[in-house]
Amino acid sequence: MTNFQNFFKQYPETSAPFMHKMLEDYQIRKPFAGMSIAHNVPLTRTTLLKIACLKASGASLTVTNPSFIKDSPQCLDVLSREGVQFVPLNRLKGSFDFLLDCGAELIEQCHATQGIVELTRTGAIRYEQISDSQVPIVSVDDTRLKSLETCLGTGEGVYRAVSELCPESIADKRILIFGFGKVGTGIAYYFSQKTDHISVVDMLPERLSTIESRGYEAISAELPKQVEDAIKQADVIITATGIKDILSHSYQHEWFADKVLANAGAEDEFGFNFSDSEILAEKKPVNFSLDEPTLMPFLDPIFYAHNLAIEDALNNQTAGFRALNKSHDQAIIQTWAQYHQWTLEQLNQIF
Numbered sequence: 046m047t048n049f050q051n052f053f054k055q056y057p058e059t060s061a062p063f064m065h066k067m068l069e070d071y072q073i074r075k076p077f078a079g080m081s082i083a084h085n086v087p088l089t090r091t092t093l094l095k096i097a098c099l100k101a102s103g104a105s106l107t108v109t110n111p112s113f114i115k116d117s118p119q120c121l122d123v124l125s126r127e128g129v130q131f132v133p134l135n136r137l138k139g140s141f142d143f144l145l146d147c148g149a150e151l152i153e154q155c156h157a158t159q160g161i162v163e164l165t166r167t168g169a170i171r172y173e174q175i176s177d178s179q180v181p182i183v184s185v186d187d188t189r190l191k192s193l194e195t196c197l198g199t200g201e202g203v204y205r206a207v208s209e210l211c212p213e214s215i216a217d218k219r220i221l222i223f224g225f226g227k228v229g230t231g232i233a234y235y236f237s238q239k240t241d242h243i244s245v246v247d248m249l250p251e252r253l254s255t256i257e258s259r260g261y262e263a264i265s266a267e268l269p270k271q272v273e274d275a276i277k278q279a280d281v282i283i284t285a286t287g288i289k290d291i292l293s294h295s296y297q298h299e300w301f302a303d304k305v306l307a308n309a310g311a312e313d314e315f316g317f318n319f320s321d322s323e324i325l326a327e328k329k330p331v332n333f334s335l336d337e338p339t340l341m342p343f344l345d346p347i348f349y350a351h352n353l354a355i356e357d358a359l360n361n362q363t364a365g366f367r368a369l370n371k372s373h374d375q376a377i378i379q380t381w382a383q384y385h386q387w388t389l390e391q392l393n394q395i396f
Contacts, residue, residue, distance in 0.1 A: 047119070047122065047123055047126070048123060048126050048127055049093060049094075049096075049097035049100070049123065049127055052090060052093045052094055052097070052123075053065065053068065053094060053097070055090070056091065056094060056341045060340075060341045060342050060345070061094055061341050061342070061345045062345065062384050063345045063346050063348070063349035063377075063380075063381075064094040064095065064097075064098060064345055064348060064349065066349075067098045067349055067352060067353075068094075068097060068098050068101055071098050071099075071101040071102040071103075072101045074102075075101075075102060075103035076102050076103070076355075076356060077099070077102040077103055077104035077143075077355060078102070078103030078104070079103065079105075080103075080104045080105065080142040080143065080159070081104065081105045081106075081107070081140075081141045081142045081143075082099060082104045082105070082106050082107070082141060082142065082143045082144075082145060082355075083107050083109065083137065083141040083143070083144050083145065083151060083155050084096060084099065084106060084107065084108045084109070084145045085109050085110070085111055085134065085137075085144070085145065085146050085147050085148075085150055085151050086111070086145065086147045086164060086351070087110065087111055087113075087114045087147065088108065088109075088110040088114065088116065088117055088120045088121075089114075089117065089120065090117075090119070090120065090337075091337070091339075091341050091344050091348075092120075092348070093120060093123055094348065095348040095351070095352060096108060096124070096129060097127075098348075098352055099145075099352060100127065100129060102352075106129055106130065107130045107131075107132055107137065107141070108124060108129055108130065108131050108132075109131065109132050109133065109134045109137045110131075110133070110134060111134065111147050111148055111150055112134055112148075112150060113148075113311070116133075134150060137151070137154060137155060138154050138155060139155060139156070140155070140156040140157075140158060141155060141156070141157060141158070142157070142158050142159045142160075143157060143159055143160050143161070143162065143355050143358070144157045144160075144161045144162070145162050145164075145351060145352075145355075146161060146162065146163050146164065146168055146172075147163070147164045147165055147168060148164075148165050148167050148168045149163060149165075149167065149168035149169075149171035149172055150168075152168075152171060152172065152175075157180050158180065159180055159358065159359070159362075160180045160181045160182070160183065160355065160358030160359070160362075161178075161180060161181070161182045161183070161358075162182075162183045162184075162185065162351055162354040162355060162358070163182065163183070163184050163185065163186065164185050164186065164347070164351055165186055166186045167311075168186070169184040169186045169187060169366075172184070172366055173366045175366070178364050178365050178366070179364050180358070180362075180364055181357075181358040181361065181362060181363060181364060181365070181367065182365065182366045182367070183354040183357050183358050183367060183368070183369055184366065184367070184368050184369065185347065185350050185351050185354060185369055187367075187368035187369070188350065188368055188369050188374040189374055189375075189378060189396075190346055190347070190350060190374050190377045190378050190381070191227075191347065192227055192231075192395075192396040193343055193346050193347065193378070193381060194339060194343050194344060194346075194347045195227040195228055195231070196227045196228070196230050196231035196234075196395060196396045197231050197234075197343055197395070197396075198231070198339040198340065198343025198344065199227075199228050199231055199232075199309065199332060199338075199339060200228065200230070200231020200232045200233075200234055200235045201231070201235050201339075201340065201343070202332030202335060202337075202338045202339050202340070203228075203231075203232050203235070203283065203285075203307070203309045203331055203332045204232065204235035204236055205332070205335060206307070206325070206326070206331045206332045206334050206335050206338075207281065207283065207305070207307050207325065207331060209334075209335070210307075210325045210326065210331070210334065211281065211305050211325075212305075215236070215239055215240065215280075215281060216239050216240060217239075217240050217241075217242065218240055218242065218280040218281050219240075219242040219244070219278055219279045219280045219281070220233075220236045220240060220242060220243045220244070220279065220280070220281045220283070221244045221245075221246070221275050221276065221278075221279035221281070221282045221283070222236075222243070222244070222245045222246070222282075222283050222284075222285060223245075223246045223247075223282070223283070223284045223285060223286050223291070223292070223314070224245075224246070224247060224284065224285035224286035224287065224310075225245050225247045225249075225252045225255065225256055225285075226252075226285065226286075226287070227396065228285040228287075228309055228310070229245065229247075229285035229286075229309075230395065230396055231395070231396075232283055232285055232309060233245060233256075233259070233261055234395050237259075237260075237261070241260075243261045243262065244261065244262035244263075244264055244275050244279070245261050245262070245263060245264065246264045246265075246266050246272055246275065247263070247264075247265075247266060248265065248266035248267055253265060262275075266295075269295075269296075272295075272296065273296070273297075273300060276296060276300045276301060276304075277300055279304060280304065280305060281304065281305040281306075281307070282301065282304050282305070282306050282307070283306075283307045283308075283309055283331075284307070284308050284309060284310055284314035284315060285309040285310055285314075286310060286314055287310050287311070287312060287314075288310075288312065288314060289312035289313060289314065289316065290312075290313065290314070290315075290316030290317060291314050291316065292314060292315045292316055292318075292319070293315065293316030293317050293318035293319065294316065298318040298319065301319070301323075305325065306319070306323060306324045306325065307324065307325040307326070307331040308324055308325075308326075308328055308329070308330060308331060309330060309331060309332065310330065311330060313328050315328060342385055345381075346377050346378075346380075346381045349377065350369055350373065350374075350377055353369075353373060354369050357369055357370050357373065378392070
C-alpha cells in the first residue's frame with residue numbers, strides 16, 4: 046500500500062530537507078488545526094510531500110489539480126488512502142479559510158476568509174489586480190527563492206529533456222534560446238556546461254547587456270536580419286519567451302528546417318506554422334516529457350514557502366497583495382544553498 050510515508054522514503058532528507066523539517070514541525074505544532082484549505086497545485090508524486098505536511102498541520106484539506114495537468118491515478122489513490130478529499134477543479138466551489146493557488150484558477154469559484162497564497166507569475170498578475178481584497182494575498186512568485194525552481198529547476202529539466210530526446214549529443218552544438226527571463230537564464234546556464242556556442246534573443250536592453258556579460262552572444266529581437274542568421278546557424282532552438290505563437294508571427298518557417306526545436310514555455314511559442322511533430326514533446330513544455338520535469342531539490346524550498354505563507358498571512362493580516370516576507374525569502378535561499386553546497390555568490394551570478 047502506497048501512502049505519504051512511502052513518498053518521504055522515496056524523497057529522503059537529502060533531496061527534500063525542507064519538507065522533512067516541515068512535516069516534523071507541523072506534526073508537533075498543528076498550526077492550522079480547525080482551518081479549511083483548498084489546495085490547487087499540480088498533483089504529482091513530489092507534491093504529495095507538500096500535501097502530507099498540510100494534513101499533519103491539522104487542517105481540513107481539499108485538493109484539486111490545475112486545468113493544465115492530467116490527474117494521476119497513483120496520486121489520487123494515495124489521497125484516498127490518506128483520507129484527503131480530492132475534488133476536480135471544475136467542481137470545486139465554496140468558502141475556505143485559505144486558498145493555496147496556482148495560476149489564480151480558484152479566483153472565480155472559491156472564497157477565502159483568511160488569506161490566499163499564489164505560486165506563479167501568471168496568477169500573481171491576476172491577484173495583484175484585485176483592488177478590494179478583504180484578505181492578505183501572498184505571492185511566492187514575487188520572491189528571489191522562486192528562481193531556485195523557475196531558473197535552476199526548470200533550466201535543468203529543459204536541459205535534461207533536450208539531451209534525452211535529441212538524436213545526437215548536444216556537446217558543442219550551437220544553442221539558440223529565445224527569451225532571457227528566469228527560465229531562459231537557467232536554460233543558458235545548464236547548456237553552457239556542455240557547449241560554448243550559446244546565443245540568446247531578447248528585446249530588453251538590460252537583458253541583452255546581461256547576456257553579453259555572461260559570455261553568450263546577445264541578439265536583439267529588434268534586429269531581424271541578425272535573428273534570421275542566428276536561426277539558420279543554430280543546431281538546437283529553444284523558446285522561453287512566454288508568448289504564444291511568437292515564432293510563427295515573427296519568422297519564416299523554412300529557416301527552422303533540420304533544427305532540433307523545443308518549447309520551454311507553458312504556451313505554444315512556435316505556433317501555427319509548426320506541426321506538433323516538428324517540435325520535441327509535440328510542442329508541450331519539453332521538460333514535462335520527463336517522469337520528473339523538475340527535480341525535488343528545486344521544488345522542496347518552493348513547496349515549503351507556499352505552505353509557510355499561510356503563517357505569513359496569519360501574522361500580518363493586512364488585506365491586499367504582497368510578496369512573501371523578505372526575511373523568510375532570504376533565510377530559505379541561504380539554508381538551501383548551504384544544504385546543497387552552493388554559495389550565495391554562485392547563485393548571485395546566475396539569478
